[in-house]
Amino acid sequence: VSSEPGAGDELSRWATALGPAVLARAQAEAVEVLRDALVDAALRSRQNTPASSRQSKPADQTTPKAQVPSEPDLLWAYCVLKADDPHPPDLVGVESREPVERLEAGGLAVLVSRVPSAEFGAEPLRHNLNDLTWLERVARAHEAVLDRTLADATIVPLRMCTIYETADSVRRMLERERASFFDALSALDDRFEWAVKVLIDSRRLLDAVHAGDEGGDPKAEAQERGEGSSYMLRRRSERAARESAATIARSVADDVHGRLGDWAVDAISRPPQNRDLSGHSGEMVLNAAYLVQRSRTDELRGLVAELEDRHRGLGVTIELTGPWPPYNFIPGDGAAALG
Amino acid sequence: MDGPDLPGNRPAGSSPDRGSGSLPDGGVGSLPGRSAGSLPGRSAGSLPGRPSEATNLADILERVLDKGIVIAGDIQINLLDIELLTIKLRLLIASVDRAREMGINWWEGDSSLQSLDSNGSAEKQLREENQELRERLDRLERRLGAGDDEGDK
Numbered sequence: 001v002s003s004e005p006g007a008g009d010e011l012s013r014w015a016t017a018l019g020p021a022v023l024a025r026a027q028a029e030a031v032e033v034l035r036d037a038l039v040d041a042a043l044r045s046r047q048n049t050p051a052s053s054r055q056s057k058p059a060d061q062t063t064p065k066a067q068v069p070s071e072p073d074l075l076w077a078y079c080v081l082k083a084d085d086p087h088p089p090d091l092v093g094v095e096s097r098e099p100v101e102r103l104e105a106g107g108l109a110v111l112v113s114r115v116p117s118a119e120f121g122a123e124p125l126r127h128n129l130n131d132l133t134w135l136e137r138v139a140r141a142h143e144a145v146l147d148r149t150l151a152d153a154t155i156v157p158l159r160m161c162t163i164y165e166t167a168d169s170v171r172r173m174l175e176r177e178r179a180s181f182f183d184a185l186s187a188l189d190d191r192f193e194w195a196v197k198v199l200i201d202s203r204r205l206l207d208a209v210h211a212g213d214e215g216g217d218p219k220a221e222a223q224e225r226g227e228g229s230s231y232m233l234r235r236r237s238e239r240a241a242r243e244s245a246a247t248i249a250r251s252v253a254d255d256v257h258g259r260l261g262d263w264a265v266d267a268i269s270r271p272p273q274n275r276d277l278s279g280h281s282g283e284m285v286l287n288a289a290y291l292v293q294r295s296r297t298d299e300l301r302g303l304v305a306e307l308e309d310r311h312r313g314l315g316v317t318i319e320l321t322g323p324w325p326p327y328n329f330i331p332g333d334g335a336a337a338l339g
Numbered sequence: 340m341d342g343p344d345l346p347g348n349r350p351a352g353s354s355p356d357r358g359s360g361s362l363p364d365g366g367v368g369s370l371p372g373r374s375a376g377s378l379p380g381r382s383a384g385s386l387p388g389r390p391s392e393a394t395n396l397a398d399i400l401e402r403v404l405d406k407g408i409v410i411a412g413d414i415q416i417n418l419l420d421i422e423l424l425t426i427k428l429r430l431l432i433a434s435v436d437r438a439r440e441m442g443i444n445w446w447e448g449d450s451s452l453q454s455l456d457s458n459g460s461a462e463k464q465l466r467e468e469n470q471e472l473r474e475r476l477d478r479l480e481r482r483l484g485a486g487d488d489e490g491d492k
Contacts, residue, residue: 011483015476022469074414122414136396139403143394159407163414177410184408195398228479235472270401277397321398327406 073098073114074121075170077162078145079325080181083109085153094141095119105171106178110158111145112170120163129161146325150192156184157325180332187331191265191291192323194300197273198256198286204315205245252311253286256318259307260300264290268328282317289328297323 076094081087083104091100093113100113118124128134142160149155164170174181261267272284292300301320308318 011476011480015473015480018472022472026469077412080408120414125414135400139396139399140394142403143399157402157407159409160403161414162410162412165413169413173410173412180408228475228482231475232472273395273397273401277400278395280395321395324398324402325407327402330406330408 072117072165074117075112075164075167076115076120076142077158077164077170078111078113078142079149079155079157080108080110080174080185081149081153081155082185083107085109087111087153088148088151091145091148092141093145094138096141100145103167103170103174105174108174108178108181110170110174111149112164112167113145115163125161125163143325150323150325154185154189154191155325156181156188156330157327184331188291188326188329190294191326191329192294192297193326193328194290194292194320194322195324196256196260196286196288196290196304197280197284197319197321198253199280199282199317199319200249200252200285201282201315201317202245205249206241208314209241209245209248248314249283249285252314252316255311256307257286257288260288260290260303263303264292264300266291266329270328280319282315289324291326291329294323 078093078100087100087102087109091111091113093100093115095113095115098114100111102109102111104110119128128138139160146155146157164173257267257269267288267290269286269288272287273280275284278284290300304318304320308316311318
């Protein structure tokens with residue numbers, strides 16, 4: 001006789017189903033807050049330490065041995081290019097007093113500059129890499145060498161902190177990795193990496209969702225069902241609006257990435273960036289990179305502008321930066337060569 | 340009449356806390372939504388020393404730390420293995436989900452961070468919301484249960 005489940009059962013099932021979702025959301029947001037706190041702390045500690053006082057500190061603290069003045073310099077390697085290709089004459093290295101030089105072997109060239117072992121030896125390096133001020137300075141210097149070289153040559157970027165003891169070991173490395181470098185150079189020849197970010201102003205997107213959501217009338221429904229239901233319905237419609245905003249945001253990202261990905265030589269999508277480092281406003285729903293023929297740069301700009309126009313009404317802006325060294329498109333991604 | 344230096348002329352709706360009076364008194368006031376081009380970024384104030392014209396540090400770090408061909412050097416530093424770098428700095432460039440994928444979840448057991456956790460206003464709000472929902476559900480269920488169960492059986 002009791003074939004139909006009562007409304008009570010239905011509600012309790014609903015509540016059981018709802019519980020985990022609410023909890024998951026709470027957890028996710030708590031982790032967000034935590035991450036921001038961590039980032040704040042890291043950035044604050046970076047600001048509080050004067051740049052001048054940290055140069056010598058790591059070496060003193062971690063490697064008293066390194067104070068011996070006769071400790072030889074090390075060689076920091078930036079990128080590999082064909083021996084035929086030029087590099088700018090006045091490059092400034094990660095240690096700004098040392099010029100960037102070029103070592104050649106096997107038809108390849110690698111750009112290197114001297115760095116003091118008291119700062120770049122294994123132990124001090126390990127320490128320094130955890131210092132965001134130091135890391136930023138060195139990362140920017142490494143990137144700057146690549147950026148300038150990129151203008152007139154095809155390059156294979158080396159991972160930051162590729163460091164050798166002697167010029168001979170750098171040349172041996174070139175010989176050893178010759179084949180994979182040539183593979184990479186031909187895959188990257190005459191191509192640039194461009195970065196594209198899709199940013200959405202959440203408030204404008206929600207406004208657009210509400211404006212287009214004339215369908216159900218939660219208030220009328222609520223009046224039929226009474227007080228308690230009105231609260232639930234309002235919550236539900238707010239949640240529904242947020243969910244459709246999230247769906248729309250994803251579809252905008254998919255549209256942009258799909259369009260540019262089909263058009264470009266190669267494409268990659270990466271996790272959204274941290275706001276404190278990137279300084280972006282709005283929600284970053286796409287953080288992508290594309291490998292593009294150098295001659296098609298204008299076309300790319302046009303395409304990005306067109307995509308931005310298409311989605312502008314949803315509070316979307318698209319940021320295009322580049323050209324970047326082709327970090328994200330090295331064949332095989334290099335990891336296998338380690339060791 | 341329309342002297343821009345009279346504070347009394349400001350429309351009541353304008354929010355003086357937004358830009359410390361640096362907003363030009365042009366036609367901006369009529370489109371408050373548009374000026375949100377610079378959203379109230381959570382952390383705009385936390386980086387006073389950062390030169391804004393420089394390339395985005397996140398763009399650089401996510402490349403130089405995470406990409407670029409890896410070949411054996413004489414100084415063997417595996418960027419993936421450096422303790423603090425993997426933890427704190429990676430959180431700067433990677434999302435928390437990614438950190439979890441990499442097996443980084445240290446904050447979950449750290450008491451000092453858990454206190455941060457419980458102070459998080461977003462979580463608190465969600466917790467209250469959750470509690471409220473439960474109470475309302477309970478009440479509804481009781482009410483419905485009292486009527487329906489008896490009627491059904």
